[in-house]
Amino acid sequence: SQELEQSPQSLIVQEGKNLTINCTSSKTLYGLYWYKQKYGEGLIFLMMLQKGGEEKSHEKITAKLDEKKQQSSLHITASQPSHAGIYLCGADRRYGGSQGNLIFGKGTKLSVKP
Amino acid sequence: DGGITQSPKYLFRKEGQNVTLSCEQNLNHDAMYWYRQDPGQGLRLIYYSQIVNDFQKGDIAEGYSVSREKKESFPLTVTSAQKNPTAFYLCASSISGGLAGRETQYFGPGTRLLVL
Numbered sequence: 001s002q003e004l005e006q007s008p009q010s011l012i013v014q015e016g017k018n019l020t021i022n023c024t025s026s027k028t029l030y031g032l033y034w035y036k037q038k039y040g041e042g043l044i045f046l047m048m049l050q051k052g053g054e055e056k057s058h059e060k061i062t063a064k065l066d067e068k069k070q071q072s073s074l075h076i077t078a079s080q081p082s083h084a085g086i087y088l089c090g091a092d093r094r095y096g097g098s099q100g101n102l103i104f105g106k107g108t109k110l111s112v113k114p
Numbered sequence: 115d116g117g118i119t120q121s122p123k124y125l126f127r128k129e130g131q132n133v134t135l136s137c138e139q140n141l142n143h144d145a146m147y148w149y150r151q152d153p154g155q156g157l158r159l160i161y162y163s164q165i166v167n168d169f170q171k172g173d174i175a176e177g178y179s180v181s182r183e184k185k186e187s188f189p190l191t192v193t194s195a196q197k198n199p200t201a202f203y204l205c206a207s208s209i210s211g212g213l214a215g216r217e218t219q220y221f222g223p224g225t226r227l228l229v230l
Binding site (some may be wrong): 004009035040041042044045048063065088090101102103104105106107 | 118147154155156157160162182204205206214218219220222223224226227
């Protein structure tokens with residue numbers, strides 16, 4: 001079966017600093033999704049990547065999928081308190097049961113100190 | 115505004131009791147999903163439905179049941195057989211459940227279930 005591992009598990013940064021969150025898959029990724037979650041709330045969709053080497057940006061957040069399609073990174077430039085939350089990566093499930101669905105990493109908790 | 119609503123926000127269950135979590139969407143999506151989230155864990159799939167009157171078990175279906183009588187509604191019942199129901203439950207929907215290729219799932223605000 002496929003597993004997604006996120007690193008780091010948690011991160012505390014000073015406001016204005018840059019940071020990177022990684023998502024590594026045990027198998028080739030066919031669709032990689034990044035979501036953000038505030039504690040006790042639902043997931044907000046950020047970006048979806050499909051092709052090896054693909055890179056997408058939204059405001060100060062950039063996500064990349066490596067050429068081999070087994071790792072994705074989420075980079076935040078000049079972090080702000082509004083960036084605080086839990087970031088989860090999800091991937092199209094292609095191996096094992098429930099194909100057509102997503103599997104998720106355990107999330108990275110980001111805190112931004114003002 | 116289109117979106118997904120879940121109710122209630124908090125739900126308390128007594129031992130031996132069945133409880134039902136509501137999920138409604140007005141996005142005209144065919145597919146709907148239920149996930150369970152535990153502290154420090156990712157989301158785990160409970161049940162999913164790609165079309166009305168049809169649904170499939172996910173990874174952790176034991177102790178749960180669902181129905182899909184209407185396109186916009188996908189209620190989840192947590193039965194007394196679920197021995198560890200305390201968790202955050204998230205409902206999601208997508209256009210066609212991956213049948214047309216990769217597609218994004220959109221999530222509701224969640225229901226937190228607590229055991230008395």
